[in-house]
Amino acid sequence: MAVDLGRFGVWHQADKWGPELAAGVEQAGYGALWIGASPAADLRDAEVLLASTSSVVVGTSIVNLWKDDAAPVAESYHRLEEEHPGRFVLGVGIGHPERDREYKSPYESIVDYLDALDDGKVPADRRMLAALGPRVLKLSAERTAGALPYLTTPEHTRRARETLGARALLVPEQKVLLETDDEIARAVARDYLASYLKLSNYTSNLKRLGYTDEDIANGGSDELVDALVLHGTAVEIAEGLQAHLDAGADQVVVQQLGKEGPDLLPGYEALATVLL
Template sequence: MTKPNLGTYGVFGHYSMWQRLSPQQLQEIEALGYGAIWAGGSPAADLSWVESLLEPTTHVKVATGIVNIWTAEPGPVAESFHRIEKAYPGRFLLGIGVGHPEAHASYQKPYRALTDYLDQLDEHGVAPERRVVAALGPRVLRLSAQRAAGAHPYLTTPEHTAQARELIGPDALLAPEHKVVLTTDAENARAVGRKALDIYLNLTNYLNSWKRLGFTDEDVARPGSDRLVDAVVAHGTVEDVASRLKQHLDAGADHVPVQVLTGPDKLVGVLTELAGPLGLK
């Protein structure tokens, strides 16, 4: 299976944020050398906003991070995939995942539900190499390499990236997201990071993932220890942040979606500052 070519770094943001950016801003992000736009959240199956990101750009990819299998039926998602693929061949990557048990009353046997969903994507002609799976634990990481192009871990560390690469082998895509606050004020950066992390500190899949990485109950208890926040939210100078992001590549990542914790009005400015140290310019 051929890995999707997403470039070395991408940009992650909620799908609603991407709709607030102008065509010019999207073009600027593409021109900076970021290879993919990752749209987080749990968008509806029609994915009606994807074309608005692809139309003003020429080669940047768009990936979902993620379509939630509990809220978006595979048939309509596949129809959306084929619609987008017909208009913009090769530029859309379908990311799917199981979400959180706390958020869905019907959340039962998530691994079986995920494999069933992948089976239905197969039936609807969405090729494995055109999809990725949100994966944290070993079982789903292995599945991502067997049934998709690879894995899109979220809120992890370079240590997790190294472990994931061992599990999925050299041929699967590994695209771990990492958060960024571009400031040398550590306390301010941690405050911003804690605000972004707060919801995840009550979600068992993330808590379990962090504990597998060696974080303690005290680390992952609200509001999150400095150790945890510093591990999953890069901050400092542009060189400090770039160095942290590059650690994922050194650990085996193919591509790192960068989530800048700022508003859309400041996003392009931060990405511009980072582009040089990341080797994109």
């Protein structure tokens, strides 16, 4: 890739980000800020974060191809590249059949979207693809800089690296909670995971990793919840994040639960003292 992501990044939906948190995360030493929850084609959310920081990379994770056509997204990419050269990465993906009315032929739709981004002159090495299963992982290696897996485990990272080969970037997201009480941590985690464990893209992937229907039911088994949301001290969480790097990740993207907006910053600073 033409930009350096660093070993650790931070992921949040646009409404959690803001200038103060973005600047603080950059100051703490993280390499990239990722915007989730289908940011709009105008990429204004990314523009805000780029303007609030000086050198950190900003990326989308992901623009939903069912929601926004490729042409206006490509135009927005070029606007950001002109305003903030070398600092933006366009992550795209297909969303979920349970949430997108027009969901159909996902693989072919991704290919068509990437073709349209080619037409819009978005460089392949400045875009990435949300990918979980082998077929889309291979496509991400062939047509983009690499893959952005979400809601995964180090075992998925290991398998994904085998599928991608050595050259493509692999940037998994990992949820964390700075809480040492197991019962409190799992309660917070289950509340957050509830909607995700109803989405077939994620549950199918978890089953490929060996989790069962019983693991996924009723908010998730302790084993599954602890894997999807690391909890404990900063040192303990850092060990879990390192497991992704050991399994082949290029960058691990951290999503801290349990706080909002600028209140997230002390947690990221505490993790940075161990990670960075």
